[in-house]
Amino acid sequence: xxxxxxxxxxxxxxxxxxxxxxxxxxxxxxxxxxxxxxxxxxxxxxxxxxxxxxxxxxxxxxxxxxxxxxxxxxxxxxxxxxxxxxxxxxxxxxxxxxxxxxxxxxxxxxxxxxxxxxxxxxxxxxxxxxxxxxxxxxxxxxxxxxxxxxxxxxxxxxxxxxxxxxxxxxxxxxxxxxxxxxxxxxxxxxxxxxxxxxxxxxxxxxxxxxxxxxxxxxxxxxxxxxxxxxxxxxxxxxxxxxxxxxxxxxxxxxxxxxxxxxxxxxxxxxxxxxxxxxxxxxxxxxxxx
Amino acid sequence: xxxxxxxxxxxxxxxxxxxxxxxxxxxxxxxxxxxxxxxxxxxxxxxxxxxxxxxxxxxxxxxxxxxxxxxxxxxxxxxxxxxxxxxxxxxxxxxxxxxxxxxxxxxxxxxxxxxxxxxxxxxxxxxxxxxxxxxxxxxxxxxxxxxxxxxxxxxxxxxxxxxxxxxxxxxxxxxxxxxxxxxxxxxxxxxxxxxxxxxxxxxxxxxxxxxxxxxxxxxxxxxxxxxxxxxxxxxxxxxxxxxxxxxxxxxxxxxxxxxxxxxxxxxxxxxxxxxxxxxxxxxxxxxxxxxxxxxxxxxxxxxxxxx
Amino acid sequence: xxxxxxxxxxxxxxxxxxxxxxxxxxxxxxxxxxxxxxxxxxxxxxxxxxxxxxxxxxxxxxxxxxxxxxxxxxxxxxxxxxxxxxxxxxxxxxxxxxxxxxxxxxxxxxxxxxxxxxxxxxxxxxxxxxxxxxxxxxxxxxxxxxxxxxxxxxxxxxxxxxxxxxxxxxxxxxxxxxxxxxxxxxxxxxxxxxxxxxxxxxxxxxxxxxxxxxxxxxxxxxxxxxxxxxxxxxxxxxxxxxxxxxxxxxxxxxxxxxxxxxxxx
Numbered sequence: 001x002x003x004x005x006x007x008x009x010x011x012x013x014x015x016x017x018x019x020x021x022x023x024x025x026x027x028x029x030x031x032x033x034x035x036x037x038x039x040x041x042x043x044x045x046x047x048x049x050x051x052x053x054x055x056x057x058x059x060x061x062x063x064x065x066x067x068x069x070x071x072x073x074x075x076x077x078x079x080x081x082x083x084x085x086x087x088x089x090x091x092x093x094x095x096x097x098x099x100x101x102x103x104x105x106x107x108x109x110x111x112x113x114x115x116x117x118x119x120x121x122x123x124x125x126x127x128x129x130x131x132x133x134x135x136x137x138x139x140x141x142x143x144x145x146x147x148x149x150x151x152x153x154x155x156x157x158x159x160x161x162x163x164x165x166x167x168x169x170x171x172x173x174x175x176x177x178x179x180x181x182x183x184x185x186x187x188x189x190x191x192x193x194x195x196x197x198x199x200x201x202x203x204x205x206x207x208x209x210x211x212x213x214x215x216x217x218x219x220x221x222x223x224x225x226x227x228x229x230x231x232x233x234x235x236x237x238x239x240x241x242x243x244x245x246x247x248x249x250x251x252x253x254x255x256x257x258x259x260x261x262x263x264x265x266x267x268x269x270x271x272x273x274x275x276x277x278x279x280x281x282x283x284x285x286x287x288x289x
Numbered sequence: 290x291x292x293x294x295x296x297x298x299x300x301x302x303x304x305x306x307x308x309x310x311x312x313x314x315x316x317x318x319x320x321x322x323x324x325x326x327x328x329x330x331x332x333x334x335x336x337x338x339x340x341x342x343x344x345x346x347x348x349x350x351x352x353x354x355x356x357x358x359x360x361x362x363x364x365x366x367x368x369x370x371x372x373x374x375x376x377x378x379x380x381x382x383x384x385x386x387x388x389x390x391x392x393x394x395x396x397x398x399x400x401x402x403x404x405x406x407x408x409x410x411x412x413x414x415x416x417x418x419x420x421x422x423x424x425x426x427x428x429x430x431x432x433x434x435x436x437x438x439x440x441x442x443x444x445x446x447x448x449x450x451x452x453x454x455x456x457x458x459x460x461x462x463x464x465x466x467x468x469x470x471x472x473x474x475x476x477x478x479x480x481x482x483x484x485x486x487x488x489x490x491x492x493x494x495x496x497x498x499x500x501x502x503x504x505x506x507x508x509x510x511x512x513x514x515x516x517x518x519x520x521x522x523x524x525x526x527x528x529x530x531x532x533x534x535x536x537x538x539x540x541x542x543x544x545x546x547x548x549x550x551x552x553x554x555x556x557x558x559x560x561x562x563x564x565x566x567x568x569x570x571x572x573x574x575x576x577x578x579x580x581x582x583x584x585x586x587x588x589x590x591x592x593x594x595x596x
Numbered sequence: 597x598x599x600x601x602x603x604x605x606x607x608x609x610x611x612x613x614x615x616x617x618x619x620x621x622x623x624x625x626x627x628x629x630x631x632x633x634x635x636x637x638x639x640x641x642x643x644x645x646x647x648x649x650x651x652x653x654x655x656x657x658x659x660x661x662x663x664x665x666x667x668x669x670x671x672x673x674x675x676x677x678x679x680x681x682x683x684x685x686x687x688x689x690x691x692x693x694x695x696x697x698x699x700x701x702x703x704x705x706x707x708x709x710x711x712x713x714x715x716x717x718x719x720x721x722x723x724x725x726x727x728x729x730x731x732x733x734x735x736x737x738x739x740x741x742x743x744x745x746x747x748x749x750x751x752x753x754x755x756x757x758x759x760x761x762x763x764x765x766x767x768x769x770x771x772x773x774x775x776x777x778x779x780x781x782x783x784x785x786x787x788x789x790x791x792x793x794x795x796x797x798x799x800x801x802x803x804x805x806x807x808x809x810x811x812x813x814x815x816x817x818x819x820x821x822x823x824x825x826x827x828x829x830x831x832x833x834x835x836x837x838x839x840x841x842x843x844x845x846x847x848x849x850x851x852x853x854x855x856x857x858x859x860x861x
């Protein structure tokens with residue numbers, strides 16, 4: 001149909017609100033990172049890129065971010081799948097179907113604060129465990145039980161992300177199980193002679209994962225760039241990409257600024273690659289139609 | 290006499306792909322031109338251009354002597370009916386019927402009696418305050434039809450309007466349409482992929498394929514057009530009938546696929562389609578295929594026919 | 597066999613129970629912390645509970661009420677603008693021949709880390725004198741919740757909705773009539789959910805607010821971290837309650853309103 005005024009306004013808004021500022025800012029970041037603009041600019045140079053690319057800090061940050069995103073994705077997906085399949089009926093009706101919505105109203109800031117409060121040395125979990133131990137007459141180790149705050153493997157960061165995301169994905173998988181008629185497919189596979197394990201691994205799991213793939217990749221991107229949770233629970237080094245970029249930028253040391261932009265641009269490239277992947281995924285969800 | 294609708298040299302391409310090529314057609318008066326074509330043949334684009342919802346790359350359209358091209362859809366008096374009834378789910382039957390008159394700013398005093406009369410005419414009075422989801426498919430399509438008629442369009446465009454209905458309801462709606470179009474002397478373009486429906490509904494029948502359009506001058510021309518596959522279809526049934534009389538013979542071959550996807554087949558023309566009344570439809574045995582045996586509700590596959 | 601089934605059922609019950617506890621416990625801990633006083637180190641339970649902090653909040657003393665009002669105002673404005681704009685844009689994209697490319701643009705604010713993109717955007721905000729102001733924060737947040745809204749509404753615009761719009765035109769209605777009498781009523785429920793979720797994106801936003809607001813625009817999430825840094829878990833919990841409880845009530849009342857990472861649910 002011929003575009004009408006509201007449609008033209010809609011496209012104009014997209015250009016004004018997203019395309020123009022993002023284009024300008026990424027362009028500016030690129031120019032700054034090669035020394036073409038900026039207060040300390042001394043002409044175009046590859047120096048900042050070379051310096052940053054040779055810095056351990058960059059690679060450990062990238063690795064840490066990928067580690068957190070991958071581990072979070074793996075744990076979230078497996079736990080959510082297991083819950084959705086094991087608790088299919090309780091998830092459809094009954095109190096659990098409502099309770100699973102509670103964590104969806106918890107933001108990253110609050111989740112990070114809770115993890116901190118619960119698991120920091122001398123935190124609530126430690127107190128409760130030792131109190132329980134005392135009641136039962138069992139000796140409990142003092143100090144951190146599970147290293148979750150500033151721990152070297154970023155366990156706390158991963159665990160907090162996973163805890164926040166499991167309910168959402170469990171609900172998603174449970175819903176897909178219904179809408180994709182998975183139980184009919186399971187019956188069919190059984191009648192074709194598949195064992196229970198075969199049905200699970202060759203029908204149920206692939207069907208659900210395929211349908212949720214867009215959401216899973218988007219979740220990966222979100223975790224990769226997460227800020228609040230690693231800011232509070234992460235170590236000083238290495239830092240996740242968002243935290244490192246922010247720190248380099250917020251130091252207001254102008255010499256660090258080109259490096260912040262290099263980081264931002266590397267992150268941008270990674271996200272664009274992942275978004276290109278989303279576009280190649282099966283489109284039944286219509287997410288990036 | 291100037292034709293009521295004249296389309297001349299209409300062309301349209303989307304992204305380099307030609308959808309309509311040099312289409313010309315006329316409606317002389319209050320007649321129905323049925324257009325047969327498979328999905329993707331460009332029929333929806335043709336109707337949208339006529340309704341002003343899409344613009345043509347080339348060509349002209351005049352309605353009752355007035356050039357339509359510069360007019361927005363609101364001022365064309367051309368109404369487009371879809372396969373889906375598209376009743377507004379937030380409005381009841383009465384409000385849906387009144388919708389067109391209301392957006393045209395007619396007074397309540399004028400709207401109410403006209404809507405009530407339409408409800409009665411369509412046999413929907415008892416459903417006046419029901420929500421669309423409480424109606425059957427046929428009832429919904431009747432409301433959509435009534436909503437269109439109330440704004441008194443100069444031309445009606447129907448895009449597979451009964452395609453989603455079951456066989457019986459479809460037959461009833463076809464009858465209702467013919468009756469109403471006749472009564473109100475309403476010119477219409479009726480697009481369908483079902484050749485039989487086209488012959489039933491149209492005073493004349495045209496064929497749209499790959500963006501090219503032609504109107505059949507006679508029923509004979511239609512029957513012998515190899516692209517429609519009418520002849521093969523008829524031969525199939527005739528052979529079947531012969532074999533039924535001599536049961537030892539092998540079953541006949543499947544007829545080749547015809548353009549009409551749903552239920553291929555032809556039916557004897559209705560008396561009110563003068564141009565299509567041609568003796569050529571008589572078979573070699575001097576017997577026309579009966580409407581009942583080849584109706585859209587009749588089985589179309591040999592397997593079903595033999596059961 | 598029957599014994600095995602019985603065991604399986606029991607395990608499922610226990611799992612359900614564990615999940616239920618896991619869902620409710622975080623909120624319970626927040627509420628407990630917000631009313632706890634004197635919780636000596638090593639003690640499993642606070643020595644005393646008090647409603648004083650909550651009372652203080654609603655009596656208008658303290659900085660939290662200010663943050664609450666700021667957060668509500670900011671998020672309402674952001675949600676209103678981004679829902680309306682996202683609705684229009686999603687329709688334009690859905691029926692555009694360049695749908696794929698345009699949608700990718702909307703995915704940038706939807707998927708990108710607000711902090712990293714915000715770092716790049718900050719120069720623009722500084723040039724426009726918007727950095728450090730509530731208006732600048734609102735504008736920056738709008739970009740992100742707008743991206744969300746576009747993707748949220750894109751699925752609504754099916755060929756059927758377009759047919760409804762066209763129907764209004766052929767019946768004689770204007771563009772305005774098509775929106776007012778057909779498209780908006782058809783999307784009323786979805787608009788409410790989209791608004792709520794766009795609200796939440798702003799309501800929960802931390803990094804971007806910190807960056808663009810220069811730490812001066814103190815919304816509730818910033819307050820939570822401020823209190824954590826001051827080692828004041830009780831007030832951090834109170835601020836957290838203010839962040840969590842209102843959306844929680846709404847989500848439980850209408851589950852369709854639940855926040856989502858993706859789009860199709």
